[in-house]
Amino acid sequence: MTNQIYPPQTFAQKALARAAGLDYVEVGQVVDARPDVVLSHDNTAAIRQIWLEFGQPRVLIPDRMAITLDHAVPAPTTKHAQNHAEIRAFVAEQGVRNFWEVGRGICHQVLSEEAIVLPGQTVLGSDSHTTHFGWLGAFGAGIGRSEVAALWATGELWMKVPDTLHIVLEGLLPPGVTAKDFTLRVIGDLGADGGIYTALEFSGAGITALSLESRMVIPNMMAEMGAKNAYLPPDDQVIDYLARRKAKRENQTVSDEIVSNLKAQISNLALYPDSGAPYAAEYHYRAEQLEPYIACPHSMDNVQPLSQVAGTRVQQAFLGTCTNGRLEDIAAAVDVMRGRQVAKGTRFLVIPASSQVLTEAMRLGYIQTLVDAGAVIGVPGCGPCMGNHMGVPAPKEATISTANRNFKGRMGTADSEIYLASPAVVAASAVKGVIADPREL
Amino acid sequence: MQLQGRVWKYGDNINTDVIFPGKYTYTVTGRDEIARHALEDLDATFVKNVRAGDIIVAGRNWGCGSSREQAASCLVYNGVGAVIAESFSRIFYRNALNNGLLAITCPSAVQAIEPGEIITIDLARNVVQCAAGEFAYPPLSPSVMGIVQAGGLVAYVKHKLAVA
Numbered sequence: 001m002t003n004q005i006y007p008p009q010t011f012a013q014k015a016l017a018r019a020a021g022l023d024y025v026e027v028g029q030v031v032d033a034r035p036d037v038v039l040s041h042d043n044t045a046a047i048r049q050i051w052l053e054f055g056q057p058r059v060l061i062p063d064r065m066a067i068t069l070d071h072a073v074p075a076p077t078t079k080h081a082q083n084h085a086e087i088r089a090f091v092a093e094q095g096v097r098n099f100w101e102v103g104r105g106i107c108h109q110v111l112s113e114e115a116i117v118l119p120g121q122t123v124l125g126s127d128s129h130t131t132h133f134g135w136l137g138a139f140g141a142g143i144g145r146s147e148v149a150a151l152w153a154t155g156e157l158w159m160k161v162p163d164t165l166h167i168v169l170e171g172l173l174p175p176g177v178t179a180k181d182f183t184l185r186v187i188g189d190l191g192a193d194g195g196i197y198t199a200l201e202f203s204g205a206g207i208t209a210l211s212l213e214s215r216m217v218i219p220n221m222m223a224e225m226g227a228k229n230a231y232l233p234p235d236d237q238v239i240d241y242l243a244r245r246k247a248k249r250e251n252q253t254v255s256d257e258i259v260s261n262l263k264a265q266i267s268n269l270a271l272y273p274d275s276g277a278p279y280a281a282e283y284h285y286r287a288e289q290l291e292p293y294i295a296c297p298h299s300m301d302n303v304q305p306l307s308q309v310a311g312t313r314v315q316q317a318f319l320g321t322c323t324n325g326r327l328e329d330i331a332a333a334v335d336v337m338r339g340r341q342v343a344k345g346t347r348f349l350v351i352p353a354s355s356q357v358l359t360e361a362m363r364l365g366y367i368q369t370l371v372d373a374g375a376v377i378g379v380p381g382c383g384p385c386m387g388n389h390m391g392v393p394a395p396k397e398a399t400i401s402t403a404n405r406n407f408k409g410r411m412g413t414a415d416s417e418i419y420l421a422s423p424a425v426v427a428a429s430a431v432k433g434v435i436a437d438p439r440e441l
Numbered sequence: 442m443q444l445q446g447r448v449w450k451y452g453d454n455i456n457t458d459v460i461f462p463g464k465y466t467y468t469v470t471g472r473d474e475i476a477r478h479a480l481e482d483l484d485a486t487f488v489k490n491v492r493a494g495d496i497i498v499a500g501r502n503w504g505c506g507s508s509r510e511q512a513a514s515c516l517v518y519n520g521v522g523a524v525i526a527e528s529f530s531r532i533f534y535r536n537a538l539n540n541g542l543l544a545i546t547c548p549s550a551v552q553a554i555e556p557g558e559i560i561t562i563d564l565a566r567n568v569v570q571c572a573a574g575e576f577a578y579p580p581l582s583p584s585v586m587g588i589v590q591a592g593g594l595v596a597y598v599k600h601k602l603a604v605a
Contacts, residue, residue, distance in 0.1 A: 030584050043466070050595060054598060054599060071466075077468065080467055083467050142508040143508065146594045150598045153598055154598060154601065192505055196530065197531050226530050226531060299454055299456075301454075386463035387464035388466075405507075409459055409482040
């Protein structure tokens with residue numbers, strides 16, 4: 001057997017080659033990819049309606065499906081409840097094992113906690129933030145509902161191998177500057193279409209120094225630049241996290257031996273770009289030159305330094321979502337809120353990204369501190385992010401949020417403003433009733 | 442084959458929340474009902490005045506944001522014949538073609554086309570014709586053209602399953 005020598009490759013080339021069962025793919029090549037995981041959520045019932053047109057009694061590979069009820073949970077109206085009921089019936093009928101009920105959390109967070117998606121794998125989902133799974137070195141891309149239906153039926157979907165932009169974060173982020181700030185800065189610099197049709201690869205000391213929870217913020221939000229996927233190289237911390245979670249899900253005792261065996265298996269799946277890979281462009285950031293940023297209404301690339309926006313009145317502060325609803329995000333808010341109160345005339349809404357985040361936040365006393373400070377705690381899920389329910393603003397109100405989108409009308413009314421920021425800035429703004437810098441409290 | 446229609450012209454970075462608001466995604470499900478909310482937070486006159494065969498012409502990154510397929514299907518349900526843009530968000534682009542809605546990337550035509558004018562898309566020659574002249578656009582890849590020619594992804598997959 002001869003080993004063919006291929007030119008240096010990007011992560012996207014390697015991942016899509018694997019997904020298509022090929023040894024090598026060129027940038028620009030259209031392949032039939034067979035994803036390892038197909039994600040859907042509250043839109044599953046609508047996808048089922050499309051899938052029924054194919055006339056199949058059974059979906060092709062139920063074990064590749066992963067369904068989470070998260071977008072409008074618990075159901076705010078009878079119609080939403082009916083939607084959930086249809087999904088439960090479908091899940092039971094088709095024997096879908098990877099199904100999570102109302103209250104378990106947001107799909108991207110839950111699939112990460114459950115180690116459903118592993119490094120080097122491909123996950124396609126009917127949710128634009130499926131780019132999220134790049135935090136663990138997977139190829140994650142958003143697709144449409146018809147495409148998910150087609151995947152249930154055939155297991156494969158056409159994908160074009162994208163160009164790749166390489167973004168390097170050198171140095172360490174200063175105190176008070178977070179992965180969210182870095183991400184907002186990149187989107188502000190490159191623009192809302194700066195990553196259109198492209199893959200993104202992140203690297204550098206500033207990336208590897210980030211906690212796992214912080215790493216999740218970056219690929220999650222690259223959807224806002226139009227990217228197809230975004231990738232961070234998985235290191236030992238990522239592989240250890242996934243091994244322990246996988247052991248737990250499979251009801252194995254989390255012994256050193258089992259973890260080390262699983263780590264070896266997961267490491268074998270991981271894919272890394274070659275040195276000399278063909279990047280369409282490369283951008284370098286110096287972490288110590290970054291500061292807290294805010295994405296201002298009504299577009300994601302309307303990014304200003306916090307200092308320029310501070311003082312803007314907000315009626316609501318919202319901490320949560322797949323972008324920033326994790327334990328460290330809640331901890332950052334608790335640091336700000338301890339001994340302080342939410343400002344009169346402002347509401348502070350905190351929605352943990354998952355039941356595991358909520359459990360830990362309770363165990364550590366965070367929830368009590370937040371409630372004592374006047375915060376409102378919601379059920380794990382997407383909350384008011386896309387205007388479904390549970391904390392939507394009134395017309396003329398402004399919200400500062402840890403979410404990922406500030407489009408006009410996003411939270412339910414076109415007549416309100418959404419500012420996006422890091423968790424500490426959102427908490428500080430809740431305390432002051434105006435957009436505020438937590439370092440100046 | 443040619444498509445002829447009247448132009449609705451919009452700007453850059455028009456997102457899915459103004460094309461089809463997220464709050465409707467699980468409660469507004471019927472074809473007519475979906476059609477009624479098209480471009481609701483962008484242009485309130487659109488749904489009142491749109492005619493079958495009309496063509497949307499837009500700037501960069503049309504359809505950015507959510508993966509919601511109704512952003513494409515709400516236009517199809519209003520009879521929109523095509524969207525011509527300087528560029529498309531990738532999920533909208535896929536959703537459009539998968540719903541049989543022609544999505545044409547042609548920056549030079551977008552610059553030249555005036556709102557309200559009648560333009561023609563010549564699919565055989567891959568050109569857009571408007572008052573200012575004729576503008577070529579890159580043809581779709583053969584595999585993707587197969588989906589559009591089948592009438593969208595569902596029809597394409599049905600055919601594939603029947604053949605298998």
